[in-house]
Amino acid sequence: MAAVENEVSGPNSEGRHGHDQEDDPPFSRLIASRRALLLAGGAGVGVVVSGGVLADGGGVLADGAAAAGRQPDGPGDGFADPATAAPGSAPWVRGAIIQLGVDGLRPHGVRAVLTQARVRTLRELVTKARTARELPPRLQFRLRYFIEHESTDDFLQGASDEVYLSAIGTESGNVSLGAGGKPVARTMNTPLIGDVSENAVRDPWRRNPHVLMNFDLRRPADWPRTFAVTLLLVEKDNGDLASSFKDLNEKVGKAVRGAVENAAKSAAGEIVGATIGTLIPGVGNVLGAAVGALAGKAFEEIVAAIDKGLQNDPFTPQTIEITIPDPEQVRQHAGIGRPQAHVIKEMGAHYTIEYDWFLAS
Numbered sequence: 001m002a003a004v005e006n007e008v009s010g011p012n013s014e015g016r017h018g019h020d021q022e023d024d025p026p027f028s029r030l031i032a033s034r035r036a037l038l039l040a041g042g043a044g045v046g047v048v049v050s051g052g053v054l055a056d057g058g059g060v061l062a063d064g065a066a067a068a069g070r071q072p073d074g075p076g077d078g079f080a081d082p083a084t085a086a087p088g089s090a091p092w093v094r095g096a097i098i099q100l101g102v103d104g105l106r107p108h109g110v111r112a113v114l115t116q117a118r119v120r121t122l123r124e125l126v127t128k129a130r131t132a133r134e135l136p137p138r139l140q141f142r143l144r145y146f147i148e149h150e151s152t153d154d155f156l157q158g159a160s161d162e163v164y165l166s167a168i169g170t171e172s173g174n175v176s177l178g179a180g181g182k183p184v185a186r187t188m189n190t191p192l193i194g195d196v197s198e199n200a201v202r203d204p205w206r207r208n209p210h211v212l213m214n215f216d217l218r219r220p221a222d223w224p225r226t227f228a229v230t231l232l233l234v235e236k237d238n239g240d241l242a243s244s245f246k247d248l249n250e251k252v253g254k255a256v257r258g259a260v261e262n263a264a265k266s267a268a269g270e271i272v273g274a275t276i277g278t279l280i281p282g283v284g285n286v287l288g289a290a291v292g293a294l295a296g297k298a299f300e301e302i303v304a305a306i307d308k309g310l311q312n313d314p315f316t317p318q319t320i321e322i323t324i325p326d327p328e329q330v331r332q333h334a335g336i337g338r339p340q341a342h343v344i345k346e347m348g349a350h351y352t353i354e355y356d357w358f359l360a361s
Helices: 034-045 090-099 103-108 110-119 122-133 198-207 240-263 265-271 287-296 297-307
Strands: 047-050 054-055 140-150 163-171 175-177 184-185 210-216 227-233 318-324 340-346 347-359
Touching: 090 103, 090 122, 103 110, 103 265, 110 122, 140 163, 140 198, 140 227, 163 210, 163 240, 163 287, 184 240, 184 265, 210 227, 210 347, 227 240, 227 287, 227 347, 240 265, 240 287, 240 297, 287 297, 287 318, 318 340, 318 347
Parallel strands: none
Antiparallel strands: 047 054, 140 210, 140 347, 163 227, 175 184, 227 318, 340 347
C-alpha cells in the first residue's frame, strides 16, 4: 500500500475544459485595469493596494501540512476558487496566485508574483493555474521489479538475500513557512514491503507495478516542482526488522527534512512577514540537490551508527528524484511513463530496482 498525503487539492476544474468566451475571456475583460482588478480582489480578501504594492490583510491559513495562502473561509468564499467566480473577476487572479504557490510574494507586488510564476501577464498566470488544476491527480512512484544479481550472504547463510524496503518521500510543494520565519519540510513514509527478492512478491509487479508513493499533483504549489523518493533497504539476517526500519525512518527522515529546510532558507527570506503555513516558492530549484547531497557521507554516517546495534544489514539510503519545470510539461516529461532502473552495489550485493513515475487519473 502506498503512502498517501492528506489531499489538499486545487479548485474543482470539472466542466472547465472548454475555450468559449465565458471560460476563456479576452484579456481586456480579464484585466481591463490591473490596478482596478487588484483593488477589487483586495476588497474581498483582506488585501490593500498602495502605490502598486500588495500587502496581506491578515487572512488565516488552514491548520494543515499543505496550507497555501489564504484558504476559503466557508462555502460562500470563492476567492480561492476561480471556477466559482464570474469570468474576468478578481477571484480568477486570486485563485491563480494561491494555486501556483506564490501567495507569500504578494507584499512585493505584482511583478514579483509574475516573475516567480515565470509568466509575463496576469492572463498567463490564470492560464498556468488552470493547467495545474487540471493535471492528473497523482504522480506515483512505482516498483516494476527487483533483481538480485549478487547476494550479501555467504554460503552458510544461504544463496539468496532477504531484502525488505520502505521509502521516505518529499516534494517542494510540501515546504512551508514555520514559526520565526523558518522553513518547515514535511515527509511521507511508506509501509514496509518484502521480501522483494521472492518471486511471490516481485513477479506480480511485472503486470501490475507496485505503487510505493503517491504525490498530489493538483495541490497548490510553486513550479518547478521536485519530487524525491528515498529508498530504505535492509537485508535481513537475524535482527528485528521493525527496529531497523524505525531507526532508519527516524534518522534518515530527520536528515532529509533538515537538508531541505537548510536549502529553503534563502527562499523563505523572500516571504518574510507571510503567515505561518504559507508555501515557500523557489524550493523546487534546490530540493533535488539538497537531498541528493545526502547520498554520500551524511547517509553513510547514519547507516554506520544504526548498523552498530543491529543484526541486520541496512544499505545506504538511495534517493531517486524528478523535477518538472512547468505544469504544461507534466504529460510530456521524458522521465514520466517509461521504465527505469536504479543499480545498488554495496556490501558485496548487486541489486537492480526497476521503477517508473506514473500519472494516475
